[in-house]
Amino acid sequence: MSAESAAALQAGLALAHWTITDLWVASVGMGGSFARTDVALITTGSRDATQPEHDILAAAVNDHLCEQGLDHPVDYWHDL
Amino acid sequence: MVDSPLTDSLAALAQFFVGDGTVQQTLKRVSDLTVKSLPQADMVGITMIVEGRQRTAVFTDDTAPEIDQAQYDAGDGPCLSAFHEGRITTIEATSEPGQWMEFRRAAAARGIGSTLSLPLLVDKVSVGAMNLYASAERAFSDADRRTGELFASQAAIVLANAQAYWDAHELSIRLGEAMKNRAVIEQAKGILIGAQGIDEDEAFGLPVRASQRENTKLRDIARRIVANAIARHHTTATEPDVGSNDER
Numbered sequence: 001m002s003a004e005s006a007a008a009l010q011a012g013l014a015l016a017h018w019t020i021t022d023l024w025v026a027s028v029g030m031g032g033s034f035a036r037t038d039v040a041l042i043t044t045g046s047r048d049a050t051q052p053e054h055d056i057l058a059a060a061v062n063d064h065l066c067e068q069g070l071d072h073p074v075d076y077w078h079d080l
Numbered sequence: 081m082v083d084s085p086l087t088d089s090l091a092a093l094a095q096f097f098v099g100d101g102t103v104q105q106t107l108k109r110v111s112d113l114t115v116k117s118l119p120q121a122d123m124v125g126i127t128m129i130v131e132g133r134q135r136t137a138v139f140t141d142d143t144a145p146e147i148d149q150a151q152y153d154a155g156d157g158p159c160l161s162a163f164h165e166g167r168i169t170t171i172e173a174t175s176e177p178g179q180w181m182e183f184r185r186a187a188a189a190r191g192i193g194s195t196l197s198l199p200l201l202v203d204k205v206s207v208g209a210m211n212l213y214a215s216a217e218r219a220f221s222d223a224d225r226r227t228g229e230l231f232a233s234q235a236a237i238v239l240a241n242a243q244a245y246w247d248a249h250e251l252s253i254r255l256g257e258a259m260k261n262r263a264v265i266e267q268a269k270g271i272l273i274g275a276q277g278i279d280e281d282e283a284f285g286l287p288v289r290a291s292q293r294e295n296t297k298l299r300d301i302a303r304r305i306v307a308n309a310i311a312r313h314h315t316t317a318t319e320p321d322v323g324s325n326d327e328r
Contacts, residue, residue, distance in 0.1 A: 029261035030262070031284065052280075059298045063298050066295065067297065072295065
């Protein structure tokens, strides 16, 4: 599932025009406790995300994209 | 050391405290000093690049950004090469054919005869690049290149420190904002855990699904859960409301 997770998050990053730092900060706001390097590893598929980790990162991007008028384009774990 | 435009400029660089001005203001001061240390340059453009993005740019002349834009549009040019390859690049005469023709044409059309592009290196890592433009062809000698390299090496440290200082400042503000969101999400999770006897991950999943179904931001769902819990407390109800449908 890590490849699908990474691909979904990467697509979200591109859509949001976000850097890894942007995603890391937003994930803190979602209750995440990642190191910034973990976010980099997960989004590149270098480390497997757990379901809660993926969903926190997806929620972080989706909340931002929701403000841009997009309807949750980053799949959550159960939709991958 | 004998006083010279270069030593004067280096001395001025050494006096910088990066917190005195924004990155933009620091870039402007550095670009002004660049022209002082290399008077052959008629104008200077400095670009900071962070996480692959052009972050801050400053120019001593309104024409410089137009010329620089030509290389950003083409994705290639002397300044970008200086940045990516960490080496000095020069165009001796923009009227002559050679590498980066699109950039040469754009520069020549704006009265630029030659250019000198210097990487801004900190610990061998590029943090940006400095473009010097001269109206004369072959304006920059080998000695000028060495002067430029020396100045750029010192300027890079000042600019990297300024960027790091202000990035940290900005990050602290953004994290402060993030913590406000986090608080309400954690409160909502706690309410759901307490009311429904679910674990933390499930307590995050419930509002996630509500936000998807309602096309609403998760933090707004979380605020609603908290508000409803407070309201229910006053009416002695116990079940939190995470949406209009059953989430489980």
